[in-house]
Amino acid sequence: MSKGVIKKVAGPLVIATGMRDANMGDVVRVSSQRLIGEIIEMHGDQASIQVYEETSGLGPGEPVESTDSPLSVELGPGLMGSIYDGIQRPLNKIMEKTHSNLLSRGVEVPALDREKKWEFHATAQPGEEVEAGDILGTVQETTVVEQKIMVPYGVKGTLKSIQSGSYTVEETIAVVQTEKGERPLTLMQKWPVRRGRPYAKKLPPDMPLITGQRVIDAFFPIAKGGVAAIPGPFGSGKTVTQHQLAKWSEADIVVYIGCGERGNEMTDVLNEFPELKDPRTGESLMKRTILIANTSDMPVAAREASIYTGITMAEYFRDMGYSVALMADSTSRWAEALREMSGRLEEMPGEEGYPAYLGSRLAQFYERAGRVISLGKNGREGQLSAIGAVSPPGGDISEPVSQATLRIVKVFWGLDAELAYQRHFPAINWLTSYSLYLDDLEPWFNKNVESDWMETRQNLMSLLQDEASLNEIVKMVGMDALSPQDRLKMEAARSIREDFLHQNSFDEIDTYTSLQKQYDMMKLVYEYYKQGTKALKEGADINDLVKLPVREAIGRFKYVKEDQIGQEYPKVKEEIIKEIAPLTGKED
Incomplete structure (x- = not known):
């Protein structure tokens, strides 16, 4: 263990000498208050340490002690529902210990509760060959999350013993016979935060x-x-x-x-x-x-x-x-x-x-x-x-x-x-x-929702882009200067913005929209534009198209419950065709 003394303090940065045996990235304890810090630079026997706690009151000559291990987190049962600070100190446990709402300096509280017992159900059998990532068993951490207890990285060998039962995170649940001897395993493992966990x-x-x-x-x-x-x-x-x-x-x-x-x-x-x-x-x-x-x-x-x-x-x-x-x-x-x-x-x-x-x-x-x-x-x-x-x-x-x-x-x-x-x-x-x-996801959407999902999306995006261009003209010469077709584009784009893109996170129904409902909403807006374009070619008046009552039904479709969209969608679609048909003088 490397020990040194403080040479200089500059806010959260502390420079310590006598740290030649320490390593870059080591966690250190600074001063007699044991403030936690990490070595971020080394010059000979001089270490620059970023301290994760308030450094006021520190001075030269105070001791610094390296733990010889990098900044790591504890991984195991007890993580779910926890509230931690930036270096995985449990804030509620610190509050209980210090009886204060303020974060006290130098307080040492383990990230995972050392006294709570967890019910471990072993799924691996003694005699099995195990390696990093293999599942030894499970712990039902909350009613929602089941934690799978895995063999830590770097461990490979024969499972000598394993037993179901109630354990704390530090008690041995299994023993693996490795090339270097027996290795006891617990519910908890540690991992350095600055290194990504490996995968296959x-x-x-x-x-x-x-x-x-x-x-x-x-x-x-x-x-x-x-x-x-x-x-x-x-x-x-x-x-x-x-x-x-x-x-x-x-x-x-x-x-x-x-x-x-x-x-x-x-x-x-x-x-x-x-x-x-x-x-x-x-x-x-x-x-x-x-x-x-x-x-x-x-x-x-x-x-x-x-x-x-x-x-x-x-x-x-x-x-x-x-x-x-x-x-x-x-x-x-x-x-x-x-x-x-x-x-x-x-x-x-x-x-x-x-x-x-x-x-x-x-x-x-x-x-x-x-x-x-x-x-x-x-x-x-x-x-x-x-x-x-x-x-x-x-x-x-x-x-x-x-x-x-x-x-x-x-x-x-x-x-x-x-x-x-x-x-x-x-x-x-x-x-x-x-x-x-988009290109990677197109096959998934077209297969799992509707075959023309991406085409429909692109149609709506094109209308929004056209609206942005037309807005420039409207700002200069007014809406009346637009052709009927362009005015219809503006109205359809307004529908996309107000009826589709605007979403109320505080409304019980509108806060979440399934993919099928999203598709139906896009189709309804585009159906209005498509039928309107057809009607204009056949002599319909743009002012009549803008004032159609069905436009409110399109707008209110977002408030239709998920289990009713199958009945409501055909009704609204039919209503669009029904209301536009008389405007052309060619009512079926």
């Missing part, structure tokens, strides 16, 4: 992550195991969009990282999530959620570690064969922490003061997402989808964090302050957003 094979992203949000699923879908960014200015709805994704997306496990967000916003998340009813199980959403709360007033260095802590836990559940959705809110605050530490290390600054390695660090984080086959004899397919919010100053996405993110992610949901001020939510701008997964 990465699969192509050809299945969508269904979210029930129409603008996302129909226009800018994300694949299971995909990566997306939500950039947007203050008040444009980043957090609400992430809440909707957490609640409704087809994910078994949700990991929500509040990275440098305002304390009151994080408080809302901590209060709301336990009360949110999981639509899949009827239980509290917290029973399949892990929250990481690292607010803007907490030490800046822990903010930098928080997204790694979160994604390591997400990978652990991915390895069990679950579909995991990770929300990082927001990576801009994480990048600011990176910039502050880089400045204190006196590194050469890059664009806008961010370190030159900003892009590579972001890529390392997002590349840990994916759809994979896990290690082990019977490898399981698991997916980890990462959705990162970006908070560019003043909403300017030309700044470095947004640009570095866009070079990595394949889905861009651009939030627009103007749409938010118009109360159009989700405020995702359909002209600036994009999804690069």
